[in-house]
Amino acid sequence: MAWFFLAALVYSSAGFGGGSTYTALLVLSGVDHRVLPMLSLVCNLLVVSGACLRFTQKKQMPWSRCVPLVVGSIPMAWVGGSIPLDRAVFVPLLSVTLILAGVLLLLGGQTRQAKESASEPVDSEDDLLANPSITPDRKLPWRSSVVLQMALGAGLGLLAGLVGIGGGIFLSPVLHLTRWGHARDIAATSSLFILVNSVAGLMGQTSKHAWSLSEIAVEFQTHAPWWPWLFVSVLIGGQIGNRAASSWLSHRTLRRITAVIVLAAGIRLGWM
Numbered sequence: 001m002a003w004f005f006l007a008a009l010v011y012s013s014a015g016f017g018g019g020s021t022y023t024a025l026l027v028l029s030g031v032d033h034r035v036l037p038m039l040s041l042v043c044n045l046l047v048v049s050g051a052c053l054r055f056t057q058k059k060q061m062p063w064s065r066c067v068p069l070v071v072g073s074i075p076m077a078w079v080g081g082s083i084p085l086d087r088a089v090f091v092p093l094l095s096v097t098l099i100l101a102g103v104l105l106l107l108g109g110q111t112r113q114a115k116e117s118a119s120e121p122v123d124s125e126d127d128l129l130a131n132p133s134i135t136p137d138r139k140l141p142w143r144s145s146v147v148l149q150m151a152l153g154a155g156l157g158l159l160a161g162l163v164g165i166g167g168g169i170f171l172s173p174v175l176h177l178t179r180w181g182h183a184r185d186i187a188a189t190s191s192l193f194i195l196v197n198s199v200a201g202l203m204g205q206t207s208k209h210a211w212s213l214s215e216i217a218v219e220f221q222t223h224a225p226w227w228p229w230l231f232v233s234v235l236i237g238g239q240i241g242n243r244a245a246s247s248w249l250s251h252r253t254l255r256r257i258t259a260v261i262v263l264a265a266g267i268r269l270g271w272m
Contacts, residue, residue: 001229013242015190019164048198055188062188068153078203082207095270104170105256
């Protein structure tokens with residue numbers, strides 16, 4: 001449970017839910033593929049709800065800009081979660097998804113840093129957070145197109161629903177690479193994106209198996225008997241992280257650690 005607690009603590013401090021890392025850790029724990037997405041999505045909800053509340057209370061949620069992304073993702077996350085997948089399909093899809101997420105985390109930060117160095121006197125994401133007056137490049141037309149943003153949200157929502165994660169791990173690198181906005185705006189948008197997709201994906205997962213709440217509890221107990229401690233761990237870690245917004249671990253370090261964990265799980269799944 002220590003790893004889940006640490007993941008929730010670190011992710012929540014940056015406005016994320018940590019679904020990809022929970023999924024990776026659950027994979028390494030040998031949890032059944034039918035139960036795994038539900039556990040990961042509930043963990044997401046327990047963690048990211050606090051981040052959304054924090055951004056909203058501080059009036060840092062860019063509602064007018066993030067609504068198209070979120071609206072486009074909700075129905076597709078439900079569709080993805082409701083699609084029945086055999087283990088023979090789910091495992092390779094999850095493997096490819098985790099590997100892609102890990103690569104995006106590794107390469108996304110390097111590319112963004114190069115762009116920032118060339119265009120602005122900014123060294124890191126933390127500097128962007130500390131200097132909200134910095135105006136990102138706005139030449140890319142997709143950022144002003146509601147249709148294109150809804151399409152992006154729909155595609156990422158579908159993928160998130162299929163594999164049982166919130167999708168923020170895909171959205172955030174895309175927004176950073178296209179210089180969609182300030183780091184704080186992207187973190188807030190990603191947290192809301194994860195929240196709504198986790199809810200929609202969880203609804204899709206439950207409808208797919210037609211399990212009642214009591215049946216879900218039985219499945220959790222059968223395949224992951226330690227699930228209550230899992231939820232308590234991520235809840236406590238998420239609350240601490242949301243309040244502390246810890247500065248002892250930089251966003252770049254977080255990105256690298258997450259990439260290693262996610263890549264390891266994806267590669268291991270690919271060999272199974």
